[in-house]
Amino acid sequence: MTFTRKSRFHYAWVILTAACVLSIVSRADSASFAVFIDPLVAKFGWKRGDISFAYALAFLAGMPAMVAMGWLGDHYGARKLMIGASFLISAGTVLLGTIKELWHFYLFYGLFVGSLGNAAFMVLLPVIVTRWFDRHMGVALGIYWAALGAGPVIFAPLFRWLIETRGWEGAFTVIGIVFGVVLLAFSALIRSSPHEKGLSAYGAEGSSREQRIPAASAAAPARLREVLTKRPVWLLTGVHHLGCAGHAIILAHVVSMATFRGVSGIEAAGVLSMIAGISVFSRFAFCVLTERLGGRAVLTMAVIGQSTSVLILLFANEAWMFYVFAVVFGICYGGEMVGFPIINRQLFGPTAPLSSIFSFEMLGASTGMALGGWLGGALFDVSGDYTWAILASAAIGYLGLPLALYLPRHRKSVVFGSKAVGTT
Secondary structure, eight states, rough: OOOOOSSSTHHHHHHHHHHHHHHHHHHHHHHHTTTHHHHHHHHOOOOOOHHHHHHHHHHHHHHHHHHHHHHHHHHHHHHHHHHHHHHHHHHHHHTTTTOSSSHIIIIIIIIIIIIIIIIHHHHHHHHHHHBBBTHHHHHHHHHHHHHHHHHHHHHHHHHHHHHHHHHHHHHHHHHHHHHHHHHHHTTOOSSSGGGGGTTOOBBBBTTTTTTTGGGGGGGGOOHHHHHHTTTHHHHHHHHHHHHHHHHHHHHHHHHHHHTTTOOOHHHHHHHHHHHHHHHHHHHHHHHHHHHHOOHHHHHHHHHHHHHHHGGEEEEESHHHHHHHHHHHHHHHHHHSSSSSHHHHHHHHHHOOOOHHHHHHHHHHHHHHHHHHHHHHHHHHHHHSSSSHHHHHHHHHHHHHHHHTTTTTTTTTOOOSSSSSOOOO
């Protein structure tokens, strides 16, 4: 099929579909980490804190990879990078079935899958979606993030079932091969921008761009060095770091929290699936709200909601209480992480090095995920239960509130141009 400027079917929808599939599959191992802990403890007798370090390692080792992927994506395009990442994720998942020592788990999960494999997809896909849509950008990115949130709904119980029925080795061999085929096929469809297909972004044809893109797009293109001198990018990075540290404690350990308090393994895995399922809808809604209300209002709501909802876990001792928590937490957790690509385009304009900007913000997110994933297990090993981990999650999240409130107030604030507006 040929897609022309006047075609009724725009290639942007192919990009969005491919991005959704890639986001679900590429993050499946990482999003389902919580269901790995108990089987690894039972199989090898490893400490939970030691197992959790693989979760931290995935994000720490991924930091330089994300910066590199952002720069390479801005300069050379995304498709080849994603094809290479597809091979790493597939091989790493298959090799997870062969582990005998703890360092094997660190290598195959922490490096192959969690960091090097995920980096290209995490940084490049949401930015690509914003480049392909002028109209309905919030809707498109909301669909993308909702798809990403659907991953644990599908894979957390699937991983648990496969591990219990086929064993650790058989489960990961099958999953790794299937992942490789799907990732390679859909990566081949990706184009970094409409220009690679001789198109303009969806919604740009036959109408005034100024009606759809915030005023920042009219300013001169921003260079990464110039962007990094401005306050908003560091405020956004800080919010992302603290928000991710707070919810990583929960995402990495909520299954173990539930089983520790007597909930069955399948029901406990369902808590993680419920969080992810609810976040599918909240991710979509918060993207639309970010486009309309701006980052300050939306991030403030999400930070307060996420940090407060965690306190429900202090009183949860039955399955239904964990599921109540999952609903409330899922709404707010889904909103904390999704609006950054939209906010970046609003503040810095569509011609800015958006992949590089987002990669720096993802550094904050990755250090937060690393800290939270490790801290939850370490606090359990020290105290013997999860009370301090729950309190730490709430406290860390609340620290992001003043940073969110200090962001520019208006959604069309201009950071670059002849005048700097909204940077205070």
